[in-house]
Each structure stands twice: as structure tokens, then as C-alpha cells.
Amino acid sequence: MNSDSKPLTLTESISYTFRRMLRSIPVAAITGTLVAVFLWSLDKVTDIRLHHAWLLYLLPFAGIAIHLLYKAWGKESESGNNLIIDEIHRPDKGVPPRMAPLILVSTVITHLFGGSAGREGTAVQIGGSMAQWIGNRLKVPADEIHMILICGIAAGFGAVFGTPFAGAVFAVEVLAIGTTSYRKILPPLFAAVLADYVCSTWGIHHTVYPIRKAIGGQNLYLCAMALLMGAASGLCGTLFARIAHHVKHLSHRFIPGPAWLIPFCGGIIIVLLSLLLHTSDYLGLGVYPQHPGGVSVVNAFKEGGAGGFSWWWKMLFTAITLGTGFKGGEVTPLFFIGATLGNTIATLAGVPVDLFAGLGFIAVFAGATNTPVACTIMGIELFGPEYALYYTLACFAAYYCSGHKGIYTAQRIHKHKYGKRIA
Structure with a gap:
């Protein structure tokens, strides 16, 4: 039976939440660092591509390289974010640690040669795979592993966009349509805030999108x-x-x-x-x-x-x-x-x-x-x-x-x- 379904006393609830927050610390620290490396790498390869437009013509061969990379080492990692969501709902084989380096390297290759893609999926997969790895090292019980995976999603999302509150809510809201358990929000929020802080500490700055026009009252x-x-x-x-x-x-x-x-x-x-x-x-x-x-x-x-x-x-x-x-x-x-x-x-x-x-x-x-x-x-x-x-x-x-x-x-x-x- 999932531990989330058991009624807890106030003391048990506080202890349970505090334990989850402690477990999220290494998840946030490692995820924030890897996301910083990833964002720095994206900036570098994007700059290289802009100065060497001919790299676009190698995009088909980059696609072959990514395919071979996943064929050799990917296995279930190919499912990406969907694998993490599935593991939260119904734990099975777990999220493999190799997902993090695979998705980081392959996303950088995609961007170096001009593929149109983003970065959230990469950050979430980094967070999810590192969360699973840390959960295994800490011997987190099987009925609690879903929570550390949610913290990994929140940490990756919060760090990559600089939006920790949104990252925490996203991590619990994206799991299912029509139901969201906000009582789970504190550990992923803690993880997202810490991961964003760690990422920023490495010197990563997020894009500012100013909305300048003033509108008086409700129109x-x-x-x-x-x-x-x-x-x-x-x-x-x-x-x-x-x-x-x-x-x-x-x-x-x-x-x-x-x-x-x-x-x-x-x-x-x-x-x-x-x-x-x-x-x-x-x-x-x-x-x-x-x-x-x-x-x-x-x-x-x-x-x-x-x-x-x-x-x-x-x-x-x-x-x-x-x-x-x-x-x-x-x-x-x-x-x-x-x-x-x-x-x-x-x-x-x-x-x-x-x-x-x-x-x-x-x-x-x-x-x-x-x-x-x-x-x-x-x-x-x-x-x-x-x-x-x-x-x-x-x-x-x-x-x-x-x-x-x-x-x-x-x-x-x-x-x-x-x-x-x-x-």
C-alpha cells in the first residue's frame, strides 16, 4: 500500500515531510549542478553553430550518431520524461542513471547541428535519473521512491527556467489530469528552490522577459x-x-x-x-x-x-x-x-x-x-x-x-x- 494513502498524525506527517526534504537535498544539489553544465554547454554550442552555419548540413549525420548512442546504451532511457511519469505512477525497473549523460550529450548534439528542440525535457530527465540513483543509494523504500522522483522533476524544471515555484507545482500537476495532490508540494518545492540556487551559484543567468506596458485596473x-x-x-x-x-x-x-x-x-x-x-x-x-x-x-x-x-x-x-x-x-x-x-x-x-x-x-x-x-x-x-x-x-x-x-x-x-x- 502506498504510504501516501495511510492516515498520519500531525507529528508523523511533519516527520515524514522533513525526511523527504532531507532526501531531496542531494537530488537538488546534483541536479542543479548538472543543469548548470547543460545550460552552459547549450550556450557554447549555439554560439559555435551561429558562427559556423555549415554545421547545419551535418544534422542528418548527427541524427545517426544520436540513434547509435541510444541503441548502444539507451534501452528504456529512450522513453524520456514518459518513463519518469510511468515510474511515479507504477514503479517497475526504475529510471536508469545513464539517462542523465545520454540526454545531456544528445541534446547538445541536436543543438550544435541546428535541430529545433528545447531544454526542459533534458533537465527533467537529468533530475529524474539522478533522483532514482540517489534513492537507490539511500535505500529509499519502494513505496516512497515516487516522491524522490517528483523532487527530481521539480529540481530539473526549477533550475532550467529559474522558476522554482512553478517547477514544484508542475512536478505534481503533470502526473494526471483531474487530480493533483498538493499535500506533496513541500519537498519538491524545497528541491526546486535549492536546485535553482545551486544552478545560479554556478553563474547561470536566466532570460528576462519584460512586459512594460502599464494597464490601469482590470480591463x-x-x-x-x-x-x-x-x-x-x-x-x-x-x-x-x-x-x-x-x-x-x-x-x-x-x-x-x-x-x-x-x-x-x-x-x-x-x-x-x-x-x-x-x-x-x-x-x-x-x-x-x-x-x-x-x-x-x-x-x-x-x-x-x-x-x-x-x-x-x-x-x-x-x-x-x-x-x-x-x-x-x-x-x-x-x-x-x-x-x-x-x-x-x-x-x-x-x-x-x-x-x-x-x-x-x-x-x-x-x-x-x-x-x-x-x-x-x-x-x-x-x-x-x-x-x-x-x-x-x-x-x-x-x-x-x-x-x-x-x-x-x-x-x-x-x-x-x-x-x-x-x-
């Missing part, structure tokens, strides 16, 4: 537009999830020959798309512009900082990259997709561009992961609390409009979003 028109922005973001989030899943399914079905041919073909498609569009804006992370005036997350917060279909092209580049076997996260590309979509809608509707870029930034993520509370908190941590009402409206509208299938296939459906309980 009913902006509230209505925030709901519309959220609905569009939810549809966009579920579209991304579906395209990514379909790319993976179709590539395995229609690309004949050895398995390494799938990432090889995926790399060729990315190269061809970049050449056809005459831009490198949709390669890599996309947080900062690759040339003055280029499309990026940061520039999406400025008027004229995104083309009308920038969100679509980033979605396609990322779905092809990840769907054909390259490694990295989905969340930073989702930020790009949401921010550029928000910029486009704001320009058409005559509302503040920076505010709606911020709303799209968090709302597409909320729709794609079914985590509206975590994303609302992320908005407060990244953009400030002044517009918390608009964040909430956008994130929950995205959540309700995104259906029940997101980017994490291991996410359980406990209760239907619209009231029907799932058996």
Missing part, C-alpha cells in the same frame, strides 16, 4: 481577449502534440530500411525547410534572435517581432526534429510558438504586444502539458504578478480547449476536464 476587453488568447493557445498546444506524435508514427511506418534512416531523413527535411524559407530563425532554441530583426522568443515581446506564421513554422521544425529521433525538450519551442502567436493576435486585435506574447508563452505550454496552475505561477515568476488575472484566464482557457492528449503520453486521465470521471 474587461483585455480579459475577453485573454480568454480568446488562451483558447487559441490551447488549440495550438494540442495541434503541436498531435503533429509530433503523427510525425513519429508516420516516420516509423513509411521510412523503410534500418532505423538510423529515420533521424537521417528528419535531418534532411530540416535542412531543406531552412533553405526553402531562407531563414535559420526556426533552428535551435529560438530564445534569442540569430540575426538583428530575426524571429525569436525575446523579439516576440516587441512590436513587429514575429511574422504571421512564425508559430506554425517553429511548430513544424520542432515536431520533425523530435518526432524523427533527435533529443531535447518541447517546452522552449512551445514558448516560441506561444509568444509569436501572441504577438500575431495582439497585432491584429490592437492589444499590448508584450502582454499577449507573455500570455501565449505560458498558455500554449499549459495546453500542451495540461498544467494550468503551474503555468500561471510561471507567468508570475517570469513576468511579475501585476497581470496575474490575465495569466490565469489564458492558462485555464488553454487547458479547457486543449482536449485530453498532450505531449506526455504517460500522463494519466483521472477525471474528464468537463466533469465526467474516467473509470
